[in-house]
Amino acid sequence: MSESQLLVRRIKDGTVIDHIDPGMALVVLSALNITGRKGNVITIALNVPSSKFEAKDMIKIENRFLESNDTNKLVLLAPKTTINIIRDYKVIEKRKVELPIAFIGIFKCSNPMCITNSKEQIKSIIDVIDKLKPILKCRYCVRILDIDELIHQ
Numbered sequence: 001m002s003e004s005q006l007l008v009r010r011i012k013d014g015t016v017i018d019h020i021d022p023g024m025a026l027v028v029l030s031a032l033n034i035t036g037r038k039g040n041v042i043t044i045a046l047n048v049p050s051s052k053f054e055a056k057d058m059i060k061i062e063n064r065f066l067e068s069n070d071t072n073k074l075v076l077l078a079p080k081t082t083i084n085i086i087r088d089y090k091v092i093e094k095r096k097v098e099l100p101i102a103f104i105g106i107f108k109c110s111n112p113m114c115i116t117n118s119k120e121q122i123k124s125i126i127d128v129i130d131k132l133k134p135i136l137k138c139r140y141c142v143r144i145l146d147i148d149e150l151i152h153q
């Protein structure tokens with residue numbers, strides 16, 4: 001077991017968010033809406049030595065299993081992030097975060113006049129129209145959305 005894994009204790013069941021860009025863990029927690037108020041044990045490690053020249057952040061959340069829907073938005077914040085689902089101390093699923101074709105009901109459109117921000121209960125649909133750059137566009141008002149704005153809303 002590597003030094004970085006030993007630094008924070010193993011968990012029996014839950015999610016390990018690993019290889020987060022150094023210094024981004026707190027932003028990741030906020031993007032996932034994880035406040036710690038639900039009572040799960042959450043361990044956060046910042047700037048853990050990862051390889052000779054690199055550091056990373058990691059987050060361990062006990063007794064909570066994050067779905068791709070929750071975690072794929074992290075690709076905009078920390079693209080190297082990997083998600084490990086742990087059951088009974090074993091990694092039963094390991095996945096990379098990836099850009100979906102669209103984010104549905106995840107982010108708010110930044111256009112205050114957009115119908116998704118009106119009183120009607122319409123879920124936001126934000127299409128990823130260019131995966132490389134990436135470029136995101138609201139399907140309803142066709143505004144091109146600023147990624148920083150989406151993340152920090």
Ligand SMILES: [Zn+2]
Nearest residue numbers: 109114138141
């Ligand atoms: Zn919109």
